[in-house]
Amino acid sequence: MAWDFETEPEFEAKLAWMRTFLKQEIIPLEGLATNFRAEGGRDLFKRITDPLKEEVKRQGLWAAHLPPDMGGLGFGQVKLGLMHEILGQCAYGPGIFGNQAPDSGNAELIAVGGTEAQKRQWMDPLLAGEIRSCFSMTEPGAGADPTLLTTNAVLDGEEWIINGHKWFSSNASISDFLLVMVKTGDADSTPYKAYSMFIVPTKTPGVNIVRDVPTMGEPDHKTGEPGGHAEVLYENVRVPKDSIVGGMDGLGQGFALAQKRLGPGRIHHAMRWLGQSQRAFDMLCERALTRYTAGSLLAEKQMVQDWIAESHAEMQAARLLTLQAAWKMDQLHAAGKHYSDARVEIGIIKFWGAKVLYNVIDRAIQIHGSLGYTTDLPLESMYRAARAARIYDGPDEVHKVTVARQMLKRYRPSEVPTEHTPTRRLLALEKYADYLDEVAVNA
Ligand SMILES: Cc1cc2nc3c(=O)[nH]c(=O)nc-3n(C[C@H](O)[C@H](O)[C@H](O)COP(=O)(O)OP(=O)(O)OC[C@H]3O[C@@H](n4cnc5c(N)ncnc54)[C@H](O)[C@@H]3O)c2cc1C
Numbered sequence: 001m002a003w004d005f006e007t008e009p010e011f012e013a014k015l016a017w018m019r020t021f022l023k024q025e026i027i028p029l030e031g032l033a034t035n036f037r038a039e040g041g042r043d044l045f046k047r048i049t050d051p052l053k054e055e056v057k058r059q060g061l062w063a064a065h066l067p068p069d070m071g072g073l074g075f076g077q078v079k080l081g082l083m084h085e086i087l088g089q090c091a092y093g094p095g096i097f098g099n100q101a102p103d104s105g106n107a108e109l110i111a112v113g114g115t116e117a118q119k120r121q122w123m124d125p126l127l128a129g130e131i132r133s134c135f136s137m138t139e140p141g142a143g144a145d146p147t148l149l150t151t152n153a154v155l156d157g158e159e160w161i162i163n164g165h166k167w168f169s170s171n172a173s174i175s176d177f178l179l180v181m182v183k184t185g186d187a188d189s190t191p192y193k194a195y196s197m198f199i200v201p202t203k204t205p206g207v208n209i210v211r212d213v214p215t216m217g218e219p220d221h222k223t224g225e226p227g228g229h230a231e232v233l234y235e236n237v238r239v240p241k242d243s244i245v246g247g248m249d250g251l252g253q254g255f256a257l258a259q260k261r262l263g264p265g266r267i268h269h270a271m272r273w274l275g276q277s278q279r280a281f282d283m284l285c286e287r288a289l290t291r292y293t294a295g296s297l298l299a300e301k302q303m304v305q306d307w308i309a310e311s312h313a314e315m316q317a318a319r320l321l322t323l324q325a326a327w328k329m330d331q332l333h334a335a336g337k338h339y340s341d342a343r344v345e346i347g348i349i350k351f352w353g354a355k356v357l358y359n360v361i362d363r364a365i366q367i368h369g370s371l372g373y374t375t376d377l378p379l380e381s382m383y384r385a386a387r388a389a390r391i392y393d394g395p396d397e398v399h400k401v402t403v404a405r406q407m408l409k410r411y412r413p414s415e416v417p418t419e420h421t422p423t424r425r426l427l428a429l430e431k432y433a434d435y436l437d438e439v440a441v442n443a
Helices: 009-037 041-058 076-087 103-113 116-127 254-288 302-334 339-368 379-389 396-408 421-431 433-442
Strands: 133-136 152-156 159-170 177-183 195-201 207-212 229-240
Touching: 009 041, 009 076, 076 254, 076 302, 103 116, 103 133, 103 195, 103 254, 133 159, 152 177, 159 177, 159 195, 177 254, 195 229, 195 254, 254 302, 254 339, 254 379, 302 339, 339 379, 339 396, 421 433
Parallel strands: 133 177
Antiparallel strands: 152 159, 159 229, 177 195, 207 229
């Protein structure tokens, strides 16, 4: 029985390299954020970041998310989680390591369910960072309950014709292909077998990117900039019959595939949130030790100490919960089992991690007072971005429902509470009657 909280020295050395690289080469890019969004900015970004990506490749850390039997480096979820904790400190981090959402999850999905031809055509260039992808599932009329999705496909000879309306298709407007959740079953099929995942090249006629929807995270986002959340109309989009992930064998497998994709993605999200939380926590502590008011440093006030202790404890809990979920997934993968057996652990980290992120940033803003509310610090944008974490990849409530249902399966109803003291006393009197008789005889 091994309960091991240590990181191998060789991998710890890689993590140490990553920490320094992130601090010295990636976080400083944030200072040029406005340049990157100006005309020619994407070229500028590419010129600066291409050599950084080469360095990551030289270090053997590029696109580390796939297991070796799927063409990846085989780090597994625990190591990937530790990497994402570092990369999550800066929005540019995952991309420079070839590990950014939604591309990493999409590569994983094709690796798990795609045909050999689909892997060569889409997964390989995705892993190489040559193309971009999108996961297009949510619709204006249906999100948390995917059985209500209405985008559908009908088979017409050797082609499928897709029609529907999606939104929040992240990166659709800069993608080369879309993974689209589409209804292919009829009214008789069970909802979970009625959907298939299609690979649709973004330039296919009928794929109409209406707009990138401006959000709380990026209110001034312009359509076509990286990181957008697109509204997409699929209007008589014709794709070959074998465009379903897995070919015709993948018919009706859409939800099963989506589950495989979302499990690891949630580990990565939760660890990236920890990276963000740590950054906010660092700012909180630095300010506490610096700002003098009402007779003492903020750090000396018990209420501020309470925030620091609560934040540290919440982050530590989130870290352990996430790494334990990652460990369980690695065990399941090694045993050839489905990640769904870790659904409780994954559900917990999704809502707990998002809450901790939000709490720590909130306290960091509070301690900075008016400065925390300004755009002179990254806290306000971190706060806006953090709000979405409680919604994407399933809102808090859905994960809590999953966790609660699984917990309740461990229990049975009982008219008389199991812990009812008078009942337990009666049972004890019965169970130990012989001893009690002895006491009575000897008395
Ligand atoms: C920044 C961002 C990026 C995203 N990227 C993508 C993407 O790339 N691809 C994609 O397909 N989608 C994406 N989404 C969409 C996201 O997955 C959905 O928003 C999410 O699944 C919730 O669906 P909904 O918005 O339709 O909310 P609804 O389904 O309408 O739910 C609304 C609210 O109802 C409550 N609720 C829902 N179900 C339950 C329940 N069972 N019990 C109790 N309460 C419940 C929750 O409070 C929930 O927030 C993204 C969203 C955001 C914010």
